[in-house]
Amino acid sequence: MSIELELAAPLGPIALGVSPEVAPSPARHSYDHVVLPGDFPDPTVTKIGDTYYASATSAEWGAVFPIFSSQNLLDWKLVSHVFPEKLPDWASSNFWAPEFHYENGRTYMYYTARKKGGMLCVAVASADHPEGPYTDHGPLVGQEAGSIDGFAMPDENGDLYLIWKEDGNSCHQDTPIWAQLLNADRTALIGEATELFTNDVKWEGPLVEGSALVHHNGYFYMFYAGNSCCGKSCNYATGVARSKALLGPWEKYDQNPILDRNTTWKCPGHGTVTQMDGRWFLLHHAYLAESHEFVGRQGLLSEFTWNEEGWPEFERRSPQAAPLTDVARFNVAEEFEGDRLGLEWQWPIWQQPKTSVRAGQLHLGANPSRLGAMVARRSNVATYKAATTLEFAKLPEDTFAGLAAIGDPYNALAIMAGNGQVQIWHVKSGKQQSLVQVFVDPCDTITLRLEVWGGQRYRFAYSTDGASWQPLPTESFSLNGTYLPPWDRGVRVGLVAQGEEGSSAVFNNFIIRNKR
Template identity: 25%
Template sequence: MSVPVIAGFFPDPTVCRVGDDYYLACSSFEYSPGVPLLHSRDLRRWEHIGNILDRVDAAEPSQGIYAPTLRHHDGRFWIITTDASRIRDGHLITHAERPEGPWSDPVYVAGTLGIDPDLAWDDAGNCYLTYASFQEGGGIVQVLVDPGTGKTLGDTRLVWRGTGMTNVEAPHLYQIDGVWYLVVAEGGTERGHAVTIARGPAPDGPFESCPGNPILSHRSTGHPVQNTGHADLVQSADGTWWAVYLGVRPHGFTPHFHVNGRETFLAAVTWTDGWPAFHEPSPPVTPIDHSFTDDFTGPVPHPRWVTPGRDLTCVRVRDARWHAEAVIDPDAGPARFVLRLDDRHWYGLVAEPGRISAVARIGDLEQEVGSVPVTAGPVTLRIAAVDPANLGAMSVTVGPDDIVLTVGDTELARLDGRYLSTEVGGGFTGRVLGVGPGRPDLFTYTSIQP
């Protein structure tokens, strides 16, 4: 459980199987198009095949599209999620016959104020919307819904408050061998994150808590993967069970810093006395080379490219150590190549005719930290994440990495990576590399394996 199956900023995973194919979707927050969709045949190797919501309003950092649920029912794919920037409109639902779309225009479920919605159907075809409520003391609530129109078909009822930990959220409801199971996250999506489960005779319970709860948590351990939770179960064609869940890989001195966001991990699941247990997958998941080169000559960019609603085209960082290059012509107009956590936390190279400067933005402070003159024509800008210079020291200044900003062969800055971490900047996202305005002539990202 120490290597993600989907590395980088791919949080809140939800998975379903159709025949021999698995499909997985994640949160996207302020980045558009929203809800990345990935495909796999073995749950270990995933291909980013698209983004479900191509019509996402601009949002502030860590707002926008929150945790979705992806399901396949009666020959159709369904996604339900929450646009936190329009949270009072209720959860939104869209559907498609094929995972690559086209996806329908979203409908909103009025009166469902909360996050982390789930859809499940009983044998009679009734559709249950279950979510973490922001009303009446919180907890996991449920209402019957027509998923095609978004109309609720009854009263909302409380079904479970969890085991007593904070932030009861991320419900997923399943019928397994005639029993209904409710999987939730508790403890918050930080170091106390955990997966708990309850079961009952009907979709609305009453639910009894598993005596072994939490069934997954790495809290208060030295495990290299922390913040584990927000799980979704899936059964393979051979009858075995699996779970995807989120986790982070923190580095550096205390409080330890995770920089690439919440990532997607895989666990094998076994059942004993009607309760699931999570295990290391066998064989273990192995690291993947995420290197790629894009020249943007095609009519449509690869789905890995997204935008935060600003003048940047961005791609998620996938590794602990990496380097990336963007070929830009400063004479075409001012442009930036940045490593971004959010609008207030980024390091980058700013290109203008005759000059390239290195800039650091940390909170309210923005400072030029180096510059170099350049001649006319395209120039290669380089950003890299490398081992911190004081790696191994017993020092509170040891961070997760150093970020090196280079123009051609000239290093302009080497900056502390702690300030582009969630522990410093806050929020729910991870690092991305951004270029803009416009696209570079050439972009290369290279994984550096340990």
Template identity: 35%
Template sequence: MTIGCLAQSAPPARSTVMYRNPVIAGDFADPSIIRVGNTYYAVGTSSEWGPPYPLYTSTDLVNWAYIGPVFKNMPDWTMGSYWAPELFHRNGTFYIYYTARRKSDKRSYIGVATTRDLRQGFTDHGLLLEWTSEAIDAFVLEDAGKLYITWKAYGLDKGKAIEILGAELSADGLKVTGKAFPLLTAERTGWEGGGAEGQALFKRGRFYYMTYSGNACCGAQCNYQVGLARAEKLQGPWEKFAGNPVLVGNDAWKCPGHGTVVTTPDNRYFYLHHAYNGVDFTFTGRQGVLSELIWDDKTQWPTFRYGNTMPAQAESPLGAVQKKEADLAIDFETERQVPWVWDVSLPKPSFTINGGFLHLPAASTSLSGNFLGLVIKKGTYTFSAEISPQQDVLQSICLYGDASNALGLGVRKGSLELWQVKDGVRTSLKNQPLPDTISLVNIQLHSRFGRSYTFDWSTDNVKSQSITDNPLDGSFLPRWDRAPRIGISVQGDSKNSSLVRTIRMKYE
């Protein structure tokens, strides 16, 4: 989006239709949003999950549809830490400026990719910017016909203050051509806590404005908050708002931050950012939250419409009614399109769907087996799968944190096994025999706020029975810059594969 799209006009007539956050549920941190015509596009962090960077689209800012990933395969120069992607659109081309960890030295730097059709994925142009020990959180803007990139620098350089830097880009947006200049320096004391990141810039009137985030972004001890700054020239000097922080957490939504600003066709300003749900917290991850900015014409500073915390509900931007988060019901007899994710630290799982079953090859080299997962939208849910037992193959419904931490209930010919992988050690928690004649077993995981789990099983001839005597604690699953996924894992000889008939996700 060009800066010229951000002019302000008279306040629009207000509707009375309300929406509730999140607008993009589940693990969707560091969201970037743009508007092209009357259509909005958003992309978010995928961290250690592939395929990298989920893309969504909307026409009303409150109902979002998944398009697909930015990359179908990981860019060759990268190995993980797929953070903070930023969308940009110019002359019919979509750009994405993304952070990833480089294979050669495991340092996080910024790459760039382009496409003219978001649904076809992006063509990667490789590494764009490396800067000392780390360069992350790119944001690109156009001013007076020139392109500029900004980024967070010195986050890993001991004894040096974190800064937001900027530099001019080439006309095609694919190379850094200008000398770096400073925009903002993080304060070591106060609300910023020595951090400044997740910057988003836009222009209104004579000022450039910046939203940025400070303090600890992630995990159970997070205290992320949002600040504002402005300048009459991009190169500064930048003035921080005296009333910072302007957005902080509360009981409903915790640790808000790292987003971008977009305007509606009627010139209302909205900030799409992330925050943790106050109930599900880190177990569901940082979700896509929408907050409106309004303007004080006297001071020429924006403020958040509902105060410095996020309301439980707010006025729908375009008067659209928000749809309820849909449950998922996949029958592999008829359905082939599933938004699967996987662990990028392991080989990408290959799978087929035929004969009415999902065929995911088994793996013996991973403690959890081959895994395909789904993003969890709410912490309280039931996930189930109908599975045909196979000899010497353990097919499980699995809650997966990483290669060293997972929890599942599996079935093989003649038995059920409740198991966990914790800190790289696999433990069989309980085994239960099954008749060899059973051709189809339904196994279920029940989650309560993403914190505790119970498992059930049933067949056509056997009513639902619990295999867990007491709820299991899943707090050992890693939850810093990402949240666990739920899905199917298959353990055993790679010559064998799963026979999964259906999967279902029902949110309570």
């Protein structure tokens, strides 16, 4: 069935999204680019051999910690995940801030997660190859206020230390940056912890965090983030401090922050330093001002140089990346080829659905809770149209399936089909309402469509032939998606199935058409 997805009306400028595999870029003189467009906060990057590897926060979405590879820092391919299915036994949520460390042929990933029933911890996993598979070694440190943002760094003698932040802002306290020696296996801390510095400068606000270190011209430089990271009211920025010895004393640059907002990008921070061809870069996140929280914090590459005083400087002290204009190359046309879902699909970490792909169809096992079982993709832009065709006649009784814009399982807008009807579902703070119910004549398949403008205004329609569309009436209420994005994540677009355990829905395709 051919599905027409042209947008119904001219739309204004929007944010850009992400594709797990980006087409090769032409030769460029500038390296200031959006390289991980979409919701990829707290990015990390390292070079192993002739290949660069990157990862980012995945928060409450699985698979946990995507791994990308690149030969040129600009074009990235999603190749695996640190925890592709099974989560570490000790952890429950808040999978934040992964950081690579490569040593003696082994790759370590230091990361943050919340201990079941307890505090945030810095933990480590390791692998014989940067693409995995990874073996988890559990938490290294978990202070009473929480411990996050681990980074491994050798000192001036070659001894490897873990650098991390004590999460004091979670309980209205300061946020010291600590360092402590790692054991020979790199899987436990030994000796005593040393405080390097804390948030004591006005621009840093309630916190300093996201440390990334590099050694240059006899100094250790720590790039770090300060102030509020996320959401509409964020005021994140990036500072730098330096020291001759890893354990200090540390001197903060009097021109901090060195990377701050401009009219295009908001709240740049939490990045990792890398080099290529003698040039220096920070891979960090920022919100595109036009779309902000609806798309999420995107991964930017920003080049810096060293001034005469030996401090790093960014051009105009802000990200110089231009928003991508060729958004059509991030369109999605999923026909469910092969025998499994691609790496770009996600699901709530505590509710991995039962899926199978066969004969060009996705079979999604239903779940009775709230919106149901779901698989989703990061939203590519804040203005787009999405559609799916499902086997309507084969839906079991009292099983509903459809298409949704998902902030998280507790906040979503969806168009759902089942029991001979098409409905609009509104899920907010875990409370589900059916806003519209329309009976549909019996048919084998039905195509469901959602349109969104700027991440906020939603419209829904259905088709029984893939060409003529029946809009669902929404005059009596406002379909406003402003509430959808969580504090720390962008909106996903997904397929959902709600019903009794053992029932399932069958989808024939999944399509997204982006619009600037």
